Amino acid sequence: MWMLGPIGFGSPLLLLGLVALPLLWLLLRAVPPAPIRRRFPGVALLLGLKDAEAETDKTPWWLLLLRALAVAAAIIAFAGPVLNPQQRAPGSGPLLILIDADWADARDWPRRIDRATALVEEAGRAGRPVALLRLTDTPQPPVFQAADALGATLAGLTPQPFAPNDLSAWAKVLPSEGFDSFWLTDGLEHKGRDALTVALGAKGKLTVFQSPRPLLALRPAGFKDGAVQVSALRLPAGAAVQAEVSARGLDPAGIERELARVVLAFPAGKDQAEASLDLPPELRNRITRFEIAGVRSAGAVSLTDDSLKRRKVALIGGAADREGLLLLSPTHYLKQALAPVADLIDGTLTDILLANPDVIVLADVARLSPVETDAVMDWLDKGGLLLRFAGPRLAASDLARETDDPLMPVRLRIGGRTVGGAMSWGEPKALAPFAQGSPFFGLEVPPEVTVSQQVLAQPDPELAARSIAALADGTPLVTRRAVGQGQVVLFHVTANAEWSSLPLSGLFVQMLERLAVSTRPALAEAADLAGQIWVPELVLDGFGQASEAGEVPGVAGEDLAKAVPGPGMLPGLYAGADRRVALNVIGADTKLTPASWPAGIAVEGMEVAREQALKGAFLAGAMLLLLLDILAALQISGRLTGRIAAGVVATLLALSPPQARAETGDDFAMMATAEVRLAYVVTDDPGVDKIAAAGLRGLGLRLFERTTVEPGEAVGVNIEADELAFFPFLYWPVTSTQPLPSVEGYAKLNRYLRSGGMILFDTRDGDMTGGGASPEARRLQLLAAPLDIPPLEPIPADHVLTRTFYLLQDFPGRYAGSPLWVEAAPPDAEQAEGMPFRNLNDGVTPVVIGGNDWASAWAVDERGAPMFPVGRGYAGERQREIAARFGINLIMHVLTGNYKSDQVHVPALLERLGN
Numbered sequence: 001m002w003m004l005g006p007i008g009f010g011s012p013l014l015l016l017g018l019v020a021l022p023l024l025w026l027l028l029r030a031v032p033p034a035p036i037r038r039r040f041p042g043v044a045l046l047l048g049l050k051d052a053e054a055e056t057d058k059t060p061w062w063l064l065l066l067r068a069l070a071v072a073a074a075i076i077a078f079a080g081p082v083l084n085p086q087q088r089a090p091g092s093g094p095l096l097i098l099i100d101a102d103w104a105d106a107r108d109w110p111r112r113i114d115r116a117t118a119l120v121e122e123a124g125r126a127g128r129p130v131a132l133l134r135l136t137d138t139p140q141p142p143v144f145q146a147a148d149a150l151g152a153t154l155a156g157l158t159p160q161p162f163a164p165n166d167l168s169a170w171a172k173v174l175p176s177e178g179f180d181s182f183w184l185t186d187g188l189e190h191k192g193r194d195a196l197t198v199a200l201g202a203k204g205k206l207t208v209f210q211s212p213r214p215l216l217a218l219r220p221a222g223f224k225d226g227a228v229q230v231s232a233l234r235l236p237a238g239a240a241v242q243a244e245v246s247a248r249g250l251d252p253a254g255i256e257r258e259l260a261r262v263v264l265a266f267p268a269g270k271d272q273a274e275a276s277l278d279l280p281p282e283l284r285n286r287i288t289r290f291e292i293a294g295v296r297s298a299g300a301v302s303l304t305d306d307s308l309k310r311r312k313v314a315l316i317g318g319a320a321d322r323e324g325l326l327l328l329s330p331t332h333y334l335k336q337a338l339a340p341v342a343d344l345i346d347g348t349l350t351d352i353l354l355a356n357p358d359v360i361v362l363a364d365v366a367r368l369s370p371v372e373t374d375a376v377m378d379w380l381d382k383g384g385l386l387l388r389f390a391g392p393r394l395a396a397s398d399l400a401r402e403t404d405d406p407l408m409p410v411r412l413r414i415g416g417r418t419v420g421g422a423m424s425w426g427e428p429k430a431l432a433p434f435a436q437g438s439p440f441f442g443l444e445v446p447p448e449v450t451v452s453q454q455v456l457a458q459p460d461p462e463l464a465a466r467s468i469a470a471l472a473d474g475t476p477l478v479t480r481r482a483v484g485q486g487q488v489v490l491f492h493v494t495a496n497a498e499w500s501s502l503p504l505s506g507l508f509v510q511m512l513e514r515l516a517v518s519t520r521p522a523l524a525e526a527a528d529l530a531g532q533i534w535v536p537e538l539v540l541d542g543f544g545q546a547s548e549a550g551e552v553p554g555v556a557g558e559d560l561a562k563a564v565p566g567p568g569m570l571p572g573l574y575a576g577a578d579r580r581v582a583l584n585v586i587g588a589d590t591k592l593t594p595a596s597w598p599a600g601i602a603v604e605g606m607e608v609a610r611e612q613a614l615k616g617a618f619l620a621g622a623m624l625l626l627l628l629d630i631l632a633a634l635q636i637s638g639r640l641t642g643r644i645a646a647g648v649v650a651t652l653l654a655l656s657p658p659q660a661r662a663e664t665g666d667d668f669a670m671m672a673t674a675e676v677r678l679a680y681v682v683t684d685d686p687g688v689d690k691i692a693a694a695g696l697r698g699l700g701l702r703l704f705e706r707t708t709v710e711p712g713e714a715v716g717v718n719i720e721a722d723e724l725a726f727f728p729f730l731y732w733p734v735t736s737t738q739p740l741p742s743v744e745g746y747a748k749l750n751r752y753l754r755s756g757g758m759i760l761f762d763t764r765d766g767d768m769t770g771g772g773a774s775p776e777a778r779r780l781q782l783l784a785a786p787l788d789i790p791p792l793e794p795i796p797a798d799h800v801l802t803r804t805f806y807l808l809q810d811f812p813g814r815y816a817g818s819p820l821w822v823e824a825a826p827p828d829a830e831q832a833e834g835m836p837f838r839n840l841n842d843g844v845t846p847v848v849i850g851g852n853d854w855a856s857a858w859a860v861d862e863r864g865a866p867m868f869p870v871g872r873g874y875a876g877e878r879q880r881e882i883a884a885r886f887g888i889n890l891i892m893h894v895l896t897g898n899y900k901s902d903q904v905h906v907p908a909l910l911e912r913l914g915n
Contacts, residue, residue, distance in 0.1 A: 097120070104187070158782075183208045185209065234266055314355075450501055555569045672715065672723075767819065
């Protein structure tokens with residue numbers, strides 16, 4: 001391609017035609033031939049006479065210039081001009097494209113895909129075979145294929161939520177033949193990068209593409225000095241900047257919201273920033289994740305687990321502290337173990353229950369009053385944990401001797417057991433290793449921990465099942481029983497060191513942790529997690545979006561303790577027998593190290609100047625000049641009439657490029673608010689936009705005919721430029737190549753959704769591939785990832801959208817059968833007695849997602865006739881009618897909210913259903 005400044009020409013030899021322009025000039029002046037002047041005396045008789053039609057004796061210079069410019073524009077157009085053409089790298093051999101495709105790439109993933117697409121297209125024009133390697137995959141030899149075959153897979157490529165393991169393994173699977181390489185790197189140093197770089201350099205030319213955008217990452221949140229500590233990293237350490245961290249969690253209705261926000265300030269030249277977040281325990285315990293606002297990356301997300309949720313623990317001692325003997329207090333060691341990691345509550349049992357603690361600890365407390373017993377039982381039914389410790393008072397009482405006590409896990413034998421004393425035989429008893437199935441399984445038992453006295457459990461068929469710790473001789477030491485949704489646990493020894501050395505050991509704190517009485521803010525150690533299979537509940541994708549784990553297999557505790565995410569252990573939230581552990585991409589000790597490249601490696605930026613073909617513009621310019629030439633020629637010949645001029649001007653206006661909207665902000669606001677207007681999101685496909693406009697036109701006609709809503713002409717809106725708040729409803733047809741909105745665009749969309757607007761996302765694929773595997777569905781996942789969308793569910797049969805105007809159970813468009821997704825119902829939504837409907841969705845569902853191509857089913861032309869066929873015969877027209885009814889329900893739902901969810905309408909609805 002021959003370059004002339006920023007413009008390149010695909011067929012530069014055609015520009016030689018410009019040399020012929022002077023010949024054209026002479027030719028136009030010579031044809032028709034110039035008249036010969038002959039003086040004839042009789043001409044004097046003709047003086048003063050005028051011809052009806054005048055004809056010039058030669059072509060004016062400005063008309064010659066106009067025609068020369070028209071020919072020049074046509075020559076330039078056929079020469080294939082391109083603005084900002086990509087420089088074509090020399091070479092004709094195979095091309096290998098490598099993408100790290102990890103969490104760090106997610107911050108500008110669309111740009112990386114654009115760069116990879118440009119490379120594939122360039123290779124296709126050069127006839128070069130191409131192979132693509134995603135370095136977070138399992139190393140396999142690259143497969144070179146035609147560029148067209150590879151280009152189709154790029155749109156569905158997504159980053160992984162972990163970093164490459166060992167890049168040197170890829171060097172071992174490279175083919176022996178030579179090839180050139182393009183490496184789209186994340187800019188971080190990974191293990192084995194040097195080895196792979198050397199191997200690629202030995203095969204051919206290696207070019208590295210590295211994004212200049214800064215990289216931000218979030219470390220796991222901790223708890224210190226009564227506040228949540230948030231820490232973030234950046235690369236590179238440049239000028240002073242600020243970043244906002246959002247704490248998100250479930251509100252009382254079970255919907256995820258932003259609960260708090262804190263600003264992190266990076267000083268100039270520093271790569272780390274910290275901040276404290278002081279929150280009340282009720283709010284802090286609701287937090288499920290922290291994320292850096294505006295950054296779409298799994299590294300910018302930190303999930304929380306039980307380590308951050310400090311429990312409210314009430315301590316009640318059965319005997320007063322002995323004066324001057326603090327170490328003999330029944331609650332002293334408990335306070336020392338729990339104060340750093342839990343919120344301790346003091347007071348009477350009645351007052352404590354009002355605070356709804358997570359755990360109540362009774363240290364050597366025997367009987368409770370009937371009123372207290374009933375209150376504790378109610379608390380246990382809701383999931384509380386009652387932890388009891390034995391002592392002299394409990395041993396001397398008759399509690400749970402003859403009959404079961406509801407607040408004791410087992411019945412006790414009269415008296416107690418003393419070993420190792422002056423009046424007994426034998427030595428103090430050691431603890432037996434914890435059995436599999438016990439919450440303490442995997443904890444190491446120190447040999448110095450011994451028991452000299454305890455209360456004994458009455459032999460019972462269920463005693464073995466309720467015993468979770470025992471002495472070396474098999475005597476139960478800790479027993480447990482479920483009560484409602486809660487549980488009662490009894491340590492058969494005291495909470496101080498009178499009967500055993502257990503409270504003096506670290507094992508005591510570990511046992512409390514395993515019982516979910518306390519948690520440690522630090523990362524769990526292998527000993528804490530060993531011996532269990534941890535099942536994932538939530539997993540993160542490369543963009544930091546959490547989803548249900550589904551059939552993702554569990555992992556061993558030893559592997560989880562290493563905290564190294566990978567293909568077999570995705571970042572997410574893992575549940576064990578009695579606690580949950582968060583595995584995040586960024587650990588507490590993670591550091592971001594920039595990649596270093598050898599001196600001979602070319603490192604280029606990630607930005608790609610967009611190519612723009614100018615052939616059409618030059619051809620249009622040539623046509624405009626030729627039309628002007630027609631006007632000028634008619635004018636010179638005296639044949640130009642008003643009708644001809646109007647026709648030519650109309651042709652000029654039709655051929656001229658469409659002008660951008662000339663409306664000012666006020667004009668647009670007046671237009672959008674003067675009447676109800678339905679709007680659609682403008683895509684990158686004019687054909688899709690035309691169908692969307694026609695679809696909303698048809699839906700507006702149906703609304704005008706059947707309801708009191710009289711919408712105006714549909715409006716196409718640009719997410720980046722137009723104000724969305726004027727429109728209650730947006731129809732968003734999803735295309736596979738639609739560009740992602742900017743950060744400002746997503747902020748505008750989130751404001752729109754939070755303020756009561758609704759977006760109907762339509763993938764238009766009819767769910768033909770199933771499971772959202774179509775290119776449009778995958779594009780929708782990328783488009784919707786940064787949006788503040790509540791949990792979704794397939795529309796239930798009693799959703800208010802099924803009865804807003806028409807009674808519907810199906811929601812077809814041009815296609816039928818694709819599932820329709822709406823905001824999930826609150827968990828406390830219950831069906832009223834005798835009523836078939838629940839009170840669902842207190843407001844309007846902010847998003848509706850499907851793929852039935854509703855716009856095509858609604859679309860009508862200017863005469864009101866349907867534009868596209870739907871189904872066959874009567875069944876197809878019935879399907880079109882149901883699609884129109886769904887559209888009417890949708891708009892009425894937007895405009896009336898939960899009006900029809902009121903149970904007062906149920907009798908009328910039942911009567912309609914009965915008819």
